[in-house]
Amino acid sequence: MHEMSIAQSLFEIIDETMRQHGLTRVTHVRMRVGEMAAVVPDSLEFCFEVLARGTPVEGAVLEMTVVPLSGHCASCDTEFRAPERTFLCPSCGGGDVRLTGGEELHLDELEGE
């Protein structure tokens, strides 16, 4: 359970961005969370709300887009989705697979005034 640490890092970036851009209120926070980022969206949302309380971020909507796990096989040059969290290429069975999505924990956009 390290969602509180993640939420704190998120707030550091939000505070910094608010200062830089002269925002007095944040209304939307848009993130991309990989399926394998070891983050539980509900839990992150809870921590976000706790930290937002009494700040200019209170009431902001945290929008999380979950990014599916996907990979690229170097042996047969195939892109694939890995819904079962398998890491072997479904086409050739090879293991020389680079993950192309599913590990991200990105803050994409802030909306505010």
Next chain:
Amino acid sequence: MKKTINLATEVLAKNRDLAEDNRRLFAERNIHAFNMISSPGSGKTTLLERTLTVLGDAVSMAVIEGDIQTDNDAARIAATGVPVVQINTGGLCHLDAAMIRRALEEFDLEHLRLLIVENVGNLVCPSSYDLGEHEKVVLISVTEGDDKPLKYPGIFRKAGVMVVNKIDLLPYTDFSLERVRANALSINPKLEIFELSCRTGEGLEGWLDWVRQRAGAGPA
């Protein structure tokens, strides 16, 4: 006035940058660093004790111990004569790159060749925090079940090495070495695997050779 600000940043960018600083420091000082991660009770500290007892005189090593509370583990490491710094996270479930940087100030880095970090016992959270280490070593013990790599794919995907500890207990469990190997390799075909018992010493030699090589001391 409504504004939309495009950030496109990693949430843990700060930790990533600090980890890069650590990596640079390790490169400059010619220090090899690995990060040991497991559930509580898999035998990280016992494996370290065995490793340090055998290699402590031959290799210049230091240990960073991460625990939520107590310095019990650091006391066990200190008894081997190897320099150790205890980090108490006070509830936090992982170490981060800044903690490692602060702990490094306690060591004489001049002659240090190998830094071993024992992370907080947890298979999930430590996997998200790069410390600047050269590789992650994931430990499991036979009493935990051979499906562990499938349950915690994140850390098995990121690790370079898997150690299976407590193989002396194999006759008393349903744990299958074949299954755990197959499960781990399906997540990460490049994993290097060591199977050993810290209690009996079986299989330790292969692991010790690996550590010697990492420290630039070559195999026995």
